[in-house]
Amino acid sequence: MGDNHRQLAKHDVRPFCLLVVLYFLQGIPVGLAFGTVPFLLKSMAKDTTFTELGLFSMATYPYSLKILWSPIVDSFYSSKIGRRRSWIIPVQLISGLMLWLLGFLISHNWVFAGVDNAYKNSDVPIDVTGKHLNISSLTLCFLLLVFLCATQDIAVDGWALEILSKQSLSYASTAQTIGLNTGYFLSFTIFLTFNSGDFINKYIRSSPKEYGIISFSNYLQLAGILYVAVTLYVMFFTKERPSTGMILPTNTKKSDEKDLLQVEYNSDIVGSTDNTRLTDVYTAFWKILKLPSVQSLMTIHFVSKFAFQCNEGATNLKLLERGFKREDLAITVLIDFPFEIIFGYYVAKWSTYIRHEVSSTETSNKLVKFLVGETGVLTPWLWGFLGRLTAAIMGNYLVSQFPSDGKITRGYFFLVIFQHLLGSFMSTVQFVGISAFHTRIADPVIGGTYMTLLNTLSNLGGTWPRLLIMYMIDTLTNVECDINGLTEELPMGKAECISKGGKVIVLRDGYYITNIICIIIGIILYFGFIKKSALRLQKMPITSWRCL
Structure with missing residues (x-):
């Protein structure tokens, strides 16, 4: 029985791949907003302050506030098109058109002026100032784009609970991990690498030029075309739900009754046939928030990511400010990419194994028990917290030991790679672990609202402190x-x-002080509140998460 839970069923391979592609599309704008644009701002305009970068981070807020309109996505749809496809299709089309249009505006220096000057003749200097870049207009453009991505995420989260059978439901978090990470690294790491003239001249070109292979505007337009192409596939080659209660043979030979496998899917009672009243969905949403278990989980999400915010939001930018080349920094992330995909898959299997085989067992190792307590479904998430905390401590050391002459030694470069691998891998461990927990406790009867609420609370914990942290660094x-x-x-x-x-x-340097403050608060919160609360939540019965 354990093997059935740990393997992706063959009949779920195609919907699993579809989910990976849909999450991949989300990762493209996310990688731009969270990674690429701050890097470009800091490398182009050295006077760009961390407060200004914090203001741009407001463009990512829709991911943390999407629960406000997720009931609307759950309630209004076309029965003919399907509850999820009714939103995925138009939102992705609009996103694709907006990406293409934004690329067009940037190519004419109407938005993010100067970012593509190396690719064309222009009177605007390449090393422009923060004021010339007009960060407010750039923030507004990406705010709208991320809003569309967040809306698509609501629909895809809900769809994931319905198109995967119950046997493979835990792999929804794996699809999300693989898809989002792939899209993120394409827009962040791979783009910055091939956008860099220095990198291309060093490793690819025989005759050096001032620019890379692809400009920012061209990348946005290509991403827009990809969005439209995938949306056309969803429009013409997919259907809303698989046939529920299918009976499939377990092998290729002629089967008798004992060789038949009943394939079960989650039922979508709310709005399964007709549009649900919006007030009913918001009422269900309010009932979820009133559950003591959800309130405890919400508190954990709200405070748990504060410890890492300075490291993950400013360490790489500090290295860039000190003189670390952006293409070299991108290479460290590029090296990390295959580890993210491989480990993301095995972390999902680890979480699934704990969930079905060794949940809530005692551990005899005193150190392990002190660090993460009794083994349970949230054990990977707790280990991930400690790993990210260690990476944050290393961040202070990396910045303080940056070579004064600007010459990066091989040992220092490997240390940067190791610190980044540790931080990003542990972030993946936490992401997959908490996503598996969300999938386990979410009530499918309420559609995507429950899942979106839980994911939103998780995102909120990493969003609300960012502007405060950036302001503290400058202050x-x-x-x-x-x-x-x-x-x-x-x-x-x-x-x-x-x-x-x-x-x-x-x-x-306010970076050091801010990072130390975050680390100390993180240690106090972890051993004083987070670990105890997580151990209590993982023992709660499923009924404590149900409101209907």
Whole structure:
């Protein structure tokens, strides 16, 4: 019986692959908003402050607020097209058109001016200032794009609970991990690598040029075309739900009754035939939030990611600011990519094995028990927390040990790779672990609302502190401007100091202080609240998560 739970059923391979592709599309704008654009802003305009980068991070907020309109997605649809396809098809078409249009605007310097200047003749200097970039308009564009992605995510999360049979339902989190990570790394790592003229000249070209292989605007337009192509496939070659209660033979030979396998799918009672009243969905949504178990989980999500925010939001940007080349930083992520995919799959199997075989068993190892407590379905998530905390501690060391002459040694480069591998792998462990837990406790009777609520709470924990953390870094940083031996505090800004022939002197770097504060708070929260609450939640019966 355990093997059945740990293997993806053959009849679920095609819907599993479809989910991977749909989550992959979500990962493209997510990779741009969370990774690529902040890197481009920091590398193009050295005077871009962490507060400004924090303001741009507001473009990612729809992922943390999507629960506000998820009941609308659950309630209004065309019965002919299907409850999920009614949203996936138009939202992806609009997203594809918007990506193409944004690429067109950038190519004409109407948005994100200067980012593609190396690919064309332009009077606008390549090293532009933050003010010239008009970060507010850029933020608005990506805010709308991420809003569309978040809406698609609501529909896909709900669809995942319905097109996979109960036998393979735990692999919904695996599809999400593989798809989102692949899209994210394509837009972040692979794009930055092939957008870099230095990287292409060093490893691919024989005759050096000032630009890479693909511009930012062209990448956005190609992504838009891909969105439209996948949407056409969904439109013409998929159906809303598989045939429920199918009976499939367990082997290729002629089968008798004992060789038949009953394939069960989750029923979608709410709105299964007619449009559900919106008030009913919001009522169900409110009932979920009133459950004591959900309130406890919500509190954990709200505070658990604070410890990593400075490291994951600013460490790479600090290295970039110190002189680490963006293409070299992208290579570290590129190396990480296959590990993310492989380990993501095995972490899902680990979570599934714990869930079905060794849930809530005692462990005899005192150190393990002290760190993560009794073995249960949330054990991978707890290990992931400790791993990310370790990566955050290493982040301080990496930035402090950056070579003063700017020459990166092989040992230092490998240390950067190791720190990034540790952080991103443990992030995947947490993501897959908590997604498997969400899939286990979500009530399919309420459609995608329950699953979206849980994923939204998780996303919110990593979103709300970001602007605060970036502001703290700037506020706690103390710098001076040295002009011909005369120093003064720097109210003018770094760009103006440099333009006057001055040298920016950092007296106190707020990054170190902020990261240490985050780490200390994380340790206190983990051993004082998070671990105890997680151990209690994983022991709760499924009925404690039901409101209908």
